[in-house]
Amino acid sequence: MTDLYFYAALFLLANMLVGLARALRGPTMPDRMLSGELMGTTAVAVLLLLSVATDTEALIDVALIFALLSVLAVVTFVRRTWPEPGPPRGRRWP
Amino acid sequence: MALVFDALLALAMLWLAWQGVHAQTLFQAVVSFMLFGLLIALAWVRLDATDIALAEAALGSGVTGALLFAALGQLPPEPIRARRRTRWHRRLLALAWGLVLLAPIALLLYGVLQLEGRGLGAEVNASLSQANIGSPVTAVLLNFRAIDTLLELVVMLSAVVVVWSLGATAPSPLPWLPAPSLPALTRLLFPVFLLTAGYLLWRGEHGPGGAFPAGAVLAAGFVLAILSGARAPAPDGHTGWRLLICLGPLAFAMVAGGVLLAGYVYFEYPPRVAGLLMIGIEIAAGISIGFMLTALFFAAERDHSSQV
Numbered sequence: 001m002t003d004l005y006f007y008a009a010l011f012l013l014a015n016m017l018v019g020l021a022r023a024l025r026g027p028t029m030p031d032r033m034l035s036g037e038l039m040g041t042t043a044v045a046v047l048l049l050l051s052v053a054t055d056t057e058a059l060i061d062v063a064l065i066f067a068l069l070s071v072l073a074v075v076t077f078v079r080r081t082w083p084e085p086g087p088p089r090g091r092r093w094p
Numbered sequence: 095m096a097l098v099f100d101a102l103l104a105l106a107m108l109w110l111a112w113q114g115v116h117a118q119t120l121f122q123a124v125v126s127f128m129l130f131g132l133l134i135a136l137a138w139v140r141l142d143a144t145d146i147a148l149a150e151a152a153l154g155s156g157v158t159g160a161l162l163f164a165a166l167g168q169l170p171p172e173p174i175r176a177r178r179r180t181r182w183h184r185r186l187l188a189l190a191w192g193l194v195l196l197a198p199i200a201l202l203l204y205g206v207l208q209l210e211g212r213g214l215g216a217e218v219n220a221s222l223s224q225a226n227i228g229s230p231v232t233a234v235l236l237n238f239r240a241i242d243t244l245l246e247l248v249v250m251l252s253a254v255v256v257v258w259s260l261g262a263t264a265p266s267p268l269p270w271l272p273a274p275s276l277p278a279l280t281r282l283l284f285p286v287f288l289l290t291a292g293y294l295l296w297r298g299e300h301g302p303g304g305a306f307p308a309g310a311v312l313a314a315g316f317v318l319a320i321l322s323g324a325r326a327p328a329p330d331g332h333t334g335w336r337l338l339i340c341l342g343p344l345a346f347a348m349v350a351g352g353v354l355l356a357g358y359v360y361f362e363y364p365p366r367v368a369g370l371l372m373i374g375i376e377i378a379a380g381i382s383i384g385f386m387l388t389a390l391f392f393a394a395e396r397d398h399s400s401q402v
Binding site for chain 1: 098
């Protein structure tokens, strides 16, 4: 059973790396941001699985912090970074 | 199987680090940095260093990422850097410089390989009973090497002072998106942030946790509240802010000096109250770190009254 949890964590890590491609390629800012959020959410799942697989309760705390603070990045992005003055939003925008 | 997991993690970290340095725009670099922090936290977990993973998740990935996004919003829009062809002698110079930098890394590696045993863990665990606290990491941070932690707090305090002395930038000209659901979200989440910060402080007594992650979570809650339109007095020139920011270093220094009056050596806690003193310092430091990080976030902005 513990093995199964570990395989699941490995699968989710591979998933994160696929999402990473979107974060690095873009093309728009929200694309990158959303795939970053996807990685954050997946990391929560990976941590919870690892916590069961290795029987370490403290990992649940790390997952809790990830889950809480992922809100902060997205809210700061929307409130402070995104609607940049300059060219209109579109596909071409990096 | 664990090997595949670790190899994937390491490869992704290397790739992200490269992207963080060589991204075309600053925004891409910041996103890469944030995701790098996330993977680093996972790597610390794999290395059985849950305390550092906690701190990295809260500070390195969470609060620093948001801080960089806010700083990015203050910068003028940047042109996309064109990929230039590098001249051959510049490449040669870069190669030579890289080799020079490799030398100290090789020396460090040699030094690490020369180390005997597995660090100071056994010694710390042996003297844990003297510290009157359950968690070895907290014992090291607040008792055995307390002066290091005090100096870390002072470094943070100096950073806040320097940021304040830079003065305010022009108010951000961004036409903010209307975000009607944001205040509701914050009303829901803010108590959870406070609760988690308190939980981490309490947890630091006997397990991974402590003042730094707790302070980061507290700051995240404050930043979220202010970004959703909560009014806060400007951090600089406000006596309450100053007191809260100085609370941690002050409490620490007072304990360190106070024990002198009781006839102990500087920073030597009396064994009977050692646990109590450390908990007091931890709470003060946690509150102080929370307010310092919030102040760093908003020091550059005079006008916090954002319309939602």
